[in-house]
Amino acid sequence: MRRRKVKGGFIKQSTSWIIAAFSATAIMTSAIYVVYFKEPPREEAKLSVGRAEGAIADLANKRRNEPIIPVAKPANLDAGKVALGRALFHDPRLSKGDAVSCAFCHDLVRGGVDGLPKSFGVEGRTGDINAPSVYNASLSFRQFWDGRARDLAEQVGGPITNPLEMATSWEEILPKLNADSETVEAFRAVYKSPPNEQNAIDAIVEFEKSLITPSRFDRWLFGDDTAMTESELRGYELFVQHGCATCHQGKGIGGNLFQRFGVAREYYDGSRRIDKADLGRYNFTKREEDRYVFKVPTLRNVALSAPYFHDASSETLYDAVSVMGSYQLGVSLPEDEVRDITLFLRALTGEELQ
Numbered sequence: 530m531r532r533r534k535v536k537g538g539f540i541k542q543s544t545s546w547i548i549a550a551f552s553a554t555a556i557m558t559s560a561i562y563v564v565y566f567k568e569p570p571r572e573e574a575k576l577s578v579g580r581a582e583g584a585i586a587d588l589a590n591k592r593r594n595e596p597i598i599p600v601a602k603p604a605n606l607d608a609g610k611v612a613l614g615r616a617l618f619h620d621p622r623l624s625k626g627d628a629v630s631c632a633f634c635h636d637l638v639r640g641g642v643d644g645l646p647k648s649f650g651v652e653g654r655t656g657d658i659n660a661p662s663v664y665n666a667s668l669s670f671r672q673f674w675d676g677r678a679r680d681l682a683e684q685v686g687g688p689i690t691n692p693l694e695m696a697t698s699w700e701e702i703l704p705k706l707n708a709d710s711e712t713v714e715a716f717r718a719v720y721k722s723p724p725n726e727q728n729a730i731d732a733i734v735e736f737e738k739s740l741i742t743p744s745r746f747d748r749w750l751f752g753d754d755t756a757m758t759e760s761e762l763r764g765y766e767l768f769v770q771h772g773c774a775t776c777h778q779g780k781g782i783g784g785n786l787f788q789r790f791g792v793a794r795e796y797y798d799g800s801r802r803i804d805k806a807d808l809g810r811y812n813f814t815k816r817e818e819d820r821y822v823f824k825v826p827t828l829r830n831v832a833l834s835a836p837y838f839h840d841a842s843s844e845t846l847y848d849a850v851s852v853m854g855s856y857q858l859g860v861s862l863p864e865d866e867v868r869d870i871t872l873f874l875r876a877l878t879g880e881e882l883q
């Protein structure tokens with residue numbers, strides 16, 4: 530990895546050994562998780578950032594050893610399916626009593642979330658976990674906090690049948706869609722058949738794949754030296770040095786590992802109430818070692834998705850960064866470091882979303 534010198538010499542010699550030892554353990558643990566849970570290879574989305582492909586390859590090569598891989602808008606999607614999927618995503622007929630659409634909880638104007646600690650669905654029923662963003666969800670190796678859905682297609686069924694979310698079923702949805710000649714026409718134009726469960730899911734998934742949000746940091750990774758400020762880059766350097774990137778890495782800057790919430794220090798130390806949702810992946814696998822284990826969330830657009838963590842326990846990004854330092858890495862991050870890491874995380878907001 531290419532190292533810049535971080536100004537100020539803030540990491541004391543004595544603690545750097547501990548950090549190094551811990552980072553090594555974290556990397557090993559991550560490697561085990563990666564090997565263990567690695568997804569079968571799938572076709573990479575073709576990239577286009579509005580420059581000549583050769584030039585991008587050269588630029589990208591400059592920073593190919595960074596733990597974070599840049600993204601660009603996917604160029605190989607079916608525009609008809611994306612448009613139909615976008616309409617379905619905003620269609621309340623996908624819920625009981627036509628009450629809420631996907632966008633109700635995943636507001637695309639607000640970073641793909643609802644901004645609430647816990648979402649509420651039909652009839653105002655409150656959910657049990659904080660809503661993650663739909664932006665860049667297609668980069669994740671599993672869906673949901675506990676990873677119970679293998680992919681986006683499997684995920685769609687979750688909210689539709691969840692009694693606290695849309696509380697309905699395809700048996701109820703399809704007659705509504707098929708009774709509307711405009712909708713039937715739109716489906717016929719794209720799929721040559723009227724709405725059914727399979728093509729409706731396919732359209733929603735194609736739309737979700739379009740929700741990739743290149744940021745200034747991606748531009749920097751692609752080689753644009755002017756894309757990031759000094760403080761943001763210092764924040765990135767700290768993010769890597771402290772070991773945040775052992776968990777939050779790859780294209781999604783997260784989304785490709787399962788990890789315990791509370792690695793270096795116990796998060797559920799008796800001072801907090803433990804609800805079912807806090808058991809994480811254990812709810813799905815029933816394996817003791819999966820207790821409090823969650824999918825490492827993507828940090829793309831994280832500045833837009835307060836409050837933080839599955840239980841919405843941190844109200845600000847600043848606080849979330851310091852919680853991560855203590856519980857995942859066992860370091861009490863000084864204020865200036867938390868600030869710069871936060872500035873780095875803000876630079877991960879999609880440029881088109883700003």
Ligand code: HEC
Pocket residue numbers: 618623629630631632633634635648649650651656658659660661662663666669671672673674675681684685688689693694695733
């Ligand atoms: C009532 C609010 C609500 C509605 C409506 C809703 N969602 Fe969600 N969504 C959530 C919550 C809460 C989660 C997290 C649930 C969990 O992890 O157990 C979630 C998770 C997701 C995820 C997984 C993201 C990740 O990083 O794991 C995707 C993708 C998603 N929803 C897409 C959709 C789609 C598509 C629809 C419409 C068919 C929809 N949602 C409707 C609240 C909602």
Ligand code: HEC
Pocket residue numbers: 555768771772773774775776777787788789790792823824825826827828831834836837838839840846849850853854857858870
């Ligand atoms: C050992 C793995 C690991 C390390 C190291 C780690 N994280 Fe995390 N991070 C996680 C997991 C797991 C979660 C989800 C926890 C939860 O909500 O239950 C998370 C959540 C977050 C969130 C909240 C995201 C959201 O959408 O709610 C932020 C912000 C974050 N991490 C930043 C950092 C920073 C900054 C560092 C370094 C100081 C760091 N993380 C180090 C695993 C890790």
